[in-house]
Amino acid sequence: MKYINLGASGLKVSEVSLGTMTFGREANEEESVKILNYYLKNGGNFIDTANVYAEGRSEEILGRALKGIRDEIVLATKAFFPTSEGPNNRGASRENILKAVEDSMKRLQTNYIDLYQIHCWDDFTPIEETMSALDYLVKKGYVRYIGISNYSGWQIEKALRTSEVYGYEKIISVQMQYSLVVRDIEMEVVPVCQSEGLSIMAWGPLGGGFLSGKYKAGEKPKEGRIAKASNDWEEAWNKRATEKNFKILGKLEEISKNRNKTVPQVALNWIISQNIIPILGARTLEQIKDNMGAAGWNLTQQELNELNEVSKLEEKYPYRFIRSANER
Template sequence: MEYRLLGRSGLAVSELCLGTMTFGNTTSEQDSVSMIHRFMEDGGNFLDTADVYVSGRSEEIVGKAIKGRRSEVVLATKVRFATANHPNGAGVSRKHIMDGVEASLRRLQTDYIDLYQMHVWDHATPIEETLRTLDDLVSSGKVRYIGCSNYLAWQLMKSLAYSDFNRFVRFISIQPQYSLVSREMDREMMELCLSEQVGIIPWAPLGSGFLTGRYGREEPQSGRLAAKTGESSWANRSTEKNFAILDEVRKAACELGKTPAQVALRWLIQRPGITSPIFGASTLEQFEDDIGAAGWTMPGDIWSKLDEISALPPEYPTRFIDKFRRPI
């Protein structure tokens, strides 16, 4: 397992991040703890959870698993979605953040959170309220670093500018959806993150299972891809372009002696700007497959073929700007 610095910080994280969204739901507590311990044995140190995953049960399991080994782990969690049935039970207001961080600390059985992330933008709360609250949490020692997730480029840039102007702590990372079959952030967010040194820790790096190669062209009846709507729906994933990408992934896997999941994850690990893809597993078998993406290098020609076939088509104004790009 190799390590990278997360964004504009000195925080070293493993090249893979273990996601825990299924822990306590489709993954039993026993298997969840086993995955965390196995991940750490392989050198993994980056764990990601959220206060809403299985109504807090995921955080509880993570807390139990790392008890006595807290300093070895970079622990990330998130706040934003509803955790209580009242008007202030959601959002990134000072009240909800303060309530949320205390609840997460109790469930995680820890005194501090390494990376505290805003799960999605909140149009109702002024940005100065959110960032001042986060700055206070870092000053208090309850949070070490802050990040965001599911932001638009202007939302991230506005947050960074406000933090810099007021000398508040700034977001060191963003957690977006990103994979060979979901490269929307290439339009603006990627260049912003590279310019501002914001680490990228993608979720759904396997396209909700599409890139594992376990699915054909018939709509699945179970699993995340069986959803009728949303990001993980079959209608959203089963495009002709995505099937062409999957064919190339399978071809690369055969050539390299790897599995499709390992190839798809490895492409991301070697993508400039990507710090640590977040992989999740419902079973120990899936975990063992995914962890095999670490510790090797994909040849440049194979990486480039995958990059080319999955790239977004040129769009305005990017194609116009690129036409007049000045040589340096």
């Protein structure tokens, strides 16, 4: 397993993270612990959860499972989405952040969180209030590093400049949806992160399961994450079952066969090759065993070129205008 610095910090994390949204939901506690132990045994040290995952059960399972080894783990959690009724039990306000971090630490049975992330941009709370609250948590020692998730490029810059102006702690990472079938962050988010020295963690690295290799054109799934997703959700079947996406899947199948790898391993390795950390979300021990096989090897430049070409974004204004104007 390769270890890398998270953002511009000295914090070392494994090149693949373990996502625990399935813990206490698709995976019961016994299976969740098996998944966790396999990940740790094979060199992983970066665990991601959130206060809303399985209504807090994900954090509770981790709290029990990490007893005795807590200090060896880089533990990340998030807050934003509502955990109970009431107008102040959601968002990125100081009120919600301070309460949420306290509740998460209780469930996780820890007195500190390595990486605390705001789960989504908040239209109703001034960014100055959010960054001030996060800075307070770092100064108090409750949180060691801070990050954000599901922000646009200008919103990331807004958070960074706010911290710069007021002398607040700066974010070191962003967590975004990213896969061969969802490359939208390459337009704004990736350039911002590269310029500012932020690490990117990819949720949905297999497109919600579409890149698992088990789906065929014209055959709507009857089970799994995609089958259960509502049509307006990011990973819904109607958003995945496109001609372009099946071409991507076909290229993955071709490369996986040639390399004696599985389709998910190739799709995840492509993300690693972009210097982005894939968050592995497994429902079973078999799935995490397969997904962990994405680390420790490299796709060839030719294979990367082929995957980049079949999945490339449509160039839109102003990006095509800027590129054209700067050609020499």
